[in-house]
Amino acid sequence: MSRQMGDSHRRFLQTMMANGIVDEQGARxxxxxxxxxxxxxxxxxxxxxFIDAINSNLQPMFMQIRKGMSEDNGHQFYxxxxxxxxxxxxxxxxxxxxELELFRKTMDLxxxxxxxxxxxxxxxxxxxxxxTKKLKKSETEHLLNRLVHDKWLCENRGEYTLSTRCIIExxxxxxxxxxxxxxxxxxxxxxxxxxxxxxxSTCGIKIHNPCVARYFKGRAEPRCPACEDFWPxxxxxxxxxxxxxxx
Amino acid sequence: xxxxxxxxxxxxxxxxxxxxxxxxxxxxxxxTTFTQPSTSQVQRGMQKLTPAQVDQKTAEVVQxxxxxxxxxxxxRRADLVKHVVKEYRTIYPEIMKRASRTFDQVFGLKMIEIxxxxxxxxxxxxxxxxxxxxxxxxxxxxxxxxxxxxxxxxFMKGGVVRENLIWNTLKKLRVDPGEKHEEFxxxxxxxxxxxxxxxxxxxxxxxxxxxxxxxxxWGQRADVEISKxxxxxxxxxLHEQDPQSWSQQYREAHSVSGSTQPGSxxx
Numbered sequence: 001m002s003r004q005m006g007d008s009h010r011r012f013l014q015t016m017m018a019n020g021i022v023d024e025q026g027a028r029x030x031x032x033x034x035x036x037x038x039x040x041x042x043x044x045x046x047x048x049x050f051i052d053a054i055n056s057n058l059q060p061m062f063m064q065i066r067k068g069m070s071e072d073n074g075h076q077f078y079x080x081x082x083x084x085x086x087x088x089x090x091x092x093x094x095x096x097x098x099e100l101e102l103f104r105k106t107m108d109l110x111x112x113x114x115x116x117x118x119x120x121x122x123x124x125x126x127x128x129x130x131x132t133k134k135l136k137k138s139e140t141e142h143l144l145n146r147l148v149h150d151k152w153l154c155e156n157r158g159e160y161t162l163s164t165r166c167i168i169e170x171x172x173x174x175x176x177x178x179x180x181x182x183x184x185x186x187x188x189x190x191x192x193x194x195x196x197x198x199x200x201s202t203c204g205i206k207i208h209n210p211c212v213a214r215y216f217k218g219r220a221e222p223r224c225p226a227c228e229d230f231w232p233x234x235x236x237x238x239x240x241x242x243x244x245x246x247x
Numbered sequence: 248x249x250x251x252x253x254x255x256x257x258x259x260x261x262x263x264x265x266x267x268x269x270x271x272x273x274x275x276x277x278x279t280t281f282t283q284p285s286t287s288q289v290q291r292g293m294q295k296l297t298p299a300q301v302d303q304k305t306a307e308v309v310q311x312x313x314x315x316x317x318x319x320x321x322x323r324r325a326d327l328v329k330h331v332v333k334e335y336r337t338i339y340p341e342i343m344k345r346a347s348r349t350f351d352q353v354f355g356l357k358m359i360e361i362x363x364x365x366x367x368x369x370x371x372x373x374x375x376x377x378x379x380x381x382x383x384x385x386x387x388x389x390x391x392x393x394x395x396x397x398x399x400x401x402f403m404k405g406g407v408v409r410e411n412l413i414w415n416t417l418k419k420l421r422v423d424p425g426e427k428h429e430e431f432x433x434x435x436x437x438x439x440x441x442x443x444x445x446x447x448x449x450x451x452x453x454x455x456x457x458x459x460x461x462x463x464x465w466g467q468r469a470d471v472e473i474s475k476x477x478x479x480x481x482x483x484x485l486h487e488q489d490p491q492s493w494s495q496q497y498r499e500a501h502s503v504s505g506s507t508q509p510g511s512x513x514x
Contacts, residue, residue, distance in 0.1 A: 010355030011374055017313075017354075018385035029382040037377040057353045061306045082310075 002060075003053040008034040013054050016065055016080040020151055021165040024076040027051075051078070068168035071116070071161070071194045072154075073239045074210020081169040094150065098132040099143050103152065105129070107170075110162055111178045116193025117159040120144065162193055186225060187211035196233045203227035213238045281328050284337050292337035304335045305345045312346065312358070316370045319445040321468065324366035361446060361467035369446070371472050389430055390437060393422065394447055397438065399478050401463055403496060409453070410461045413438065442466070447473075475500035 011034045016022065022030065031050055035042035051065050058064055062083045070077055095103065105126040109118035120141075127140040135143065144160065147153040152166045162170070171191055175182060185192040186205040195206040205226045207215065213236045216222045222231035284292070293301070311331045315322050328336055335342060343358075350356040356370045400416055401408050414424045417434065424434040431437050439461070442448040446468035453460045465473075479490040479500050491497050 005353060007355060007374060010353070011377070013353070014355060014372070014374065015381060015383050015385060019383060022383055026383050033377065033379065033382050037379075054353075060302055061309050061349070061353075 002056040005053060005057055006038060006040055008038040008040045009050065009054050009057075011037060012050070013058075013065075013080075016078070021077055021079040021163075021168070023070075024078065027078045066168050068164060068171075069188065069190065069208070069210065070164040071167070071192070071208055071210070072164075074208070074213065075239070077164050077168065079165045079168040083172070095143075096133075098130050098135055101130050101132050102127055102135060102140065102143060103147060106147075106153070106160060107162070107174070110160070110193060111174065111181050114197070116195065117161050120155075120158045120160065123160060167191060167193070185211055187215055196231075198224045198227060198229065199232055200224065200227050200229040203229065209236050210239070212236060281325065281336065281339075284339060289338050289341050292335075293341060296335075296338065301335075301338065301342070301345070304332065305342050305349065307331050308342055308346045309349050312350070312368070312370060316356075319369075319447075319468070321361060321367040321369045321446050324368070327368075359471060361471060367446070367467075369468055369471075390441075393417075393431060393437070394442055395473075395478075395481075396420065397442075397448065397463070398465060398469055398473055399482060401465060402475060402478055403482060403493070405495075407462050407464050410439075410450070410463060413463055 012030060015030055015034075028044070028047055031047050032042050032044070048067075055064050064081050064083060065078055066081050067076055067078055069075070102123070106118055106123050109122055109126065110116055123144065124137060124140055127135045127137070144153065144155070148155050148160075151163050154161045154163050167174075174191060183192045183195065183206045184190065185195060185208045187207050188211050190208075192206045192208050195208050196212050198205045203224060203226050205224065207225075212231075212233070215225065216231065216235045217238055222235055223229065224231050308327065308331055311327065312322055328339065332339055332342060347358045350358050350370060351373070354370075355372065355374045357373050358368055358370055361367050361369050396416070397413055400413060404412070414435075417424060417438075422428055422431070422434055424438075426434075428434050438448070439450045443450045443466065446466040448466045448469070449464040450461050451464070453462050475496070479493065479496055482488075482493070483490040490500075
């Protein structure tokens with residue numbers, strides 16, 4: 001049953017629609033701002049409840065505000081996602097057929113890779129194998145920039161990864177399409193792209209970098225949570241969400 | 248994804264059709280094949296369908312509107328019926344009623360018909376801008392600044408201007424229509440094509456001119472979305488002048504009936 005929405009919910013939703021994704025800290029301050037703007041009660045610990053009310057109304061439209069973790073820094077994010085494939089989606093209106101095909105090929109490369117990245121060289125090479133309409137090198141580069149700008153991909157020194165928003169939105173699709181290749185984090189059980197892998201060949205579990213940081217924090221000798229073998233990778237530091245500067 | 252692809256196909260073909268403009272007559276024909284069903288037809292149609300089917304179709308219509316709204320392209324009834332409503336056309340009025348209610352109650356948007364002859368619909372924001380700045384900065388479209396300047400010029404010049412006045416004004420602001428602009432690209436295309444398709448501007452040929460000349464007016468979307476009061480306030484600040492000193496414009500800005508007066512300048 002859908003719950004009653006007020007203007008504070010609608011303003012929150014409009015901001016989510018304009019941005020696609022907002023980090024947890026941003027969502028908290030936005031929640032407060034929306035409540036203050038419309039003189040409704042604001043309870044700092046009720047953000048998820050507030051979002052549930054919006055979601056109960058979005059459900060008939062196959063849309064949802066979903067929470068997920070960034071593989072980069074381990075922070076929580078909220079993304080507005082589209083759960084349907086039967087109707088027009090955001091992407092199909094913004095990208096041509098061959099551009100979507102290249103995006104899918106990039107996703108293929110990222111999913112089968114060890115470390116959840118695809119190099120720009122590999123993406124450019126796969127542009128030659130498009131079946132719809134070939135893309136020139138410059139067109140592919142331009143498209144990659146657009147995909148980064150629209151927050152579907154992230155780029156770091158010529159290496160492309162799936163953005164947090166893309167992973168949150170595409171998770172059901174990726175799970176269905178790549179059943180065999182998919183890797184799941186041993187700690188949080190969500191899909192893992194950028195992760196560390198246990199080097200014991202009979203074990204081989206994967207853990208997100210931020211989950212590694214949290215799990216091994218304060219442990220003298222890191223051991224694999226599954227097979228107890230020594231964990232040979234460098235343990236990253238836990239990255240705290242930047243608290244708002246108060247001056 | 249294959250579904251997405253197919254839909255994007257139908258969409259792009261309808262868009263290119265509109266761009267060419269040559270098949271406008273044929274498009275009108277598309278629409279005449281659709282006649283608004285009567286109340287009793289709708290009732291009979293509803294009886295043949297399950298509530299879940301009606302909900303599903305309503306959701307598709309809502310999504311279609313939201314996608315079009317991202318580019319500020321008005322929705323034509325003919326396109327909507329042909330690409331989305333399809334075999335549910337007998338209950339079209341009921342689906343539109345429900346979609347409209349969803350925009351109102353869930354999204355804080357209002358669906359309005361801006362062109363009763365060609366049956367074009369747009370969404371406008373019902374929420375006023377908040378007092379303080381939102382903590383989350385939504386990406387803004389830089390072209391809206393360009394549009395605001397053009398609408399201001401037209402409004403201050405009494406509602407209609409020759410195109411040369413617009414091009415010269417922009418040139419003075421270092422937005423030369425003859426050159427490719429870093430941010431906006433082809434200026435003439437943005438102003439005389441994109442803004443026109445979005446119905447922010449009307450661009451009409453002046454009859455019996457040689458060489459051919461055009462004039463600009465406010466489009467139907469601008470009428471319902473852009474506040475003339477806000478434009479006058481902006482002009483007042485720019486010229487350090489009391490908005491009331493432009494008496495004719497001031498009267499017009501404040502004479503529009505309350506129901507159609509846009510509250511917020513734009514989203």
